[in-house]
Amino acid sequence: MRSRALVYGDVDLNLIDGSAIWAQGVVQALALAGCEVTLVLKAPVRTGRLVDPLAALPNVTVRRPHEEGLVTADRGMTPKEAVAVLTAMDAEQPYDLMVVRGRRxxxxxAAGPFQGRLWTYLTDVPQSAGEFDGGAHGELTRIAKASRILLCQTEELRGFLESAVPAAAGRCVLFPPVVVLPAGLEPPERTPPAGRALRLVYTGKFAPRWNTYEMTSLPRLLAARGVDAEMHMVGDKIHEDPADPGFAKRMRTALETAQGVIWHGGHPRAEAMRLTAGCDVGVSWRHPELDASLELSTKVLECGALGVPVVLNRTPMHERLLGADYPLFASTEEEVVNALTGTAQDPxxxxxxxxxxxxxxxxxxLEAAAERLRAELHRTFPEPSEAVRAAAGARGGGGRALRVGVAGHDLKFFTRLLDYLKSRPDMEVRVDHWAALKVHDPERSQELADWADVIVCEWCGPNAIWYARNKRPGQRLVVRLHRFELYSGWPNRLDIDAVDEVVCVSPHYAELTxxxxGWPADKITVVPNWVDDRQFDRPKLAGAQHHLGMIGIAPSRKRLDLALDVLAELRREDPRFTLFVKSKLPWDYWWIWQREEERAHYEEVFRRIRRSPVLAGGVVFDAYGRDVAAWLRRIGFVLSTSDDESFHLAPAEGMAAGAVPALLAWPGADTIYDPRWIHADPGAMAASIAATVREGRWEEERRLGRSQVREAYGLDGVCDQWTGLLAR
Incomplete structure (x- = not known):
């Protein structure tokens, strides 16, 4: 069954600009991914050049609120009007998801009935930390919490958003611009013009920071260099700039009268691309104020798909896209003219x-965009399982969904599993969230016990003890046990006969349990921790192979001191090696800092960092936060130097992010990770890291690690294991 998708953006499809191109691309990609798509127009239709091709697509419906009499004003809908219209349309027949563009x-x-169904595409966000005020942070936090996913145009935007808005971490999905060539348009072979003028092209809006007025001078300036050139300009949206009231008039005059400028006016996107294909070089040169933008110009990519090279500003994003030695980077008018002159004269x-x-x-x-959306649709709307249906029927369900209750005081290790279970069409999930480890509402807990077919207790603590005493006959009780509880007194108080299965995250801890x-072995099962491998799969930043990473350094059994031993060995031969630490500091945990031996350990560690010549400048402490996936882009090796761990997720997250894991042999490490990543001591670990980089094996090793973690601990696979566990 096709998912029903509603698409709305703060976009006027009468005008050709980046937002209009986005609307076309996302509608086409959703339809190709298998959705029934409804596009709701913001503005009354004055030209069908962008709307008509979409309305003609199969599985696409275009709703026109103004023509349907849902809006009376002859202008684009305000956000308030749009909310009313979209809510009314959803009430007719609810949509499975809503893709919305625009922060307002x-x-x-975010405050309405679309919570949990929003797939929000954010571009109009403050793009530096200095621009973030309390209002922006609060609004974006509300949007993030209400959104199922946040679609980000670039990796840079995704990383910035996750660091600035913690609620966005884990929800951000990369959705780059979509480039669709018109049917029948075959880009010609490109050679520099011989015997004719060099044809430059710009399509889009005319605005001051887009340097469109300055572009109209290029034919004249190139003529002074002996290069005959034409500047083809496509579009009809001339920006009215309050800061420069005369801009619109100057821009129009230049379009109409400047030497060598050919103004084509507004055209449907397909025709605009055909005009572009007939030119030699695209111009996307912008004001330096836009160099810090976290967005990628769709027009640059469209030119590329047509084989038309583009003049554009040199920025880190553009260097990663085109290479640092790309010949058409330019930031000033003189640099633009130089670049165009060189290109015209050098084949x-x-x-x-x-x-x-x-x-x-x-x-x-378009196919790549549809595949991205298809993967998200599959994860968001899993197929129903016959095993789950059978389990519900065996408990008297009569065709209803399996009722799953989840109880616990801290669900941070269960969040993505909980999201997954809630998304299943064959399960109904309710949560009994305990206020603290020993504090809950007995009436609410009893309601869950009376209702559920299966109860999952996250942590083997007082919650598990209570549900074991109060469960119904025939009701399944699953308890997930962590290292913390194993060494407490709670397992001894648990009526194991009332528990169907105890879940441990590793074979080592299952055996210890x-x-x-003394519990029966057949009641103890292993379901590993999950790693959201898609979220962590991001491109590395330059220099990552010389960067070590450590996530979490407290308490002292995490052994930051041993990580410093590794770093010191490496830096004696190559000072480029740096240790990045992402963690709360030990004094942030009262229960750690009040212990004398813990304080002594860290005082010695930090004294060493401060005084050691070989470590000087080699250790960077980064703030604790949920933006681990973005942080890991700079990390080439993730260290695990602990005395003991139940699983230690950090190396697995590093592997998913394309970093090489490096572990010491804490008990049970070899039951979770391939022995190739486990080292006898810090010296051996340092030697392995150095050899991996020196011998050029880092790329090969990190690909192997990523493949291993996907197969063993990928989120989809672990979710499937939990589905099978609950359906027994």
Missing amino acids: IAGKL AEYALAVRRCRAAAAEYT RKIT
């Missing part, structure tokens, strides 16, 4: 620019 409209919808330079742009655009096809508690 998303903020309004090899022109050919290089064409190849780079084509290769970059190949990653942004059996030995310490």
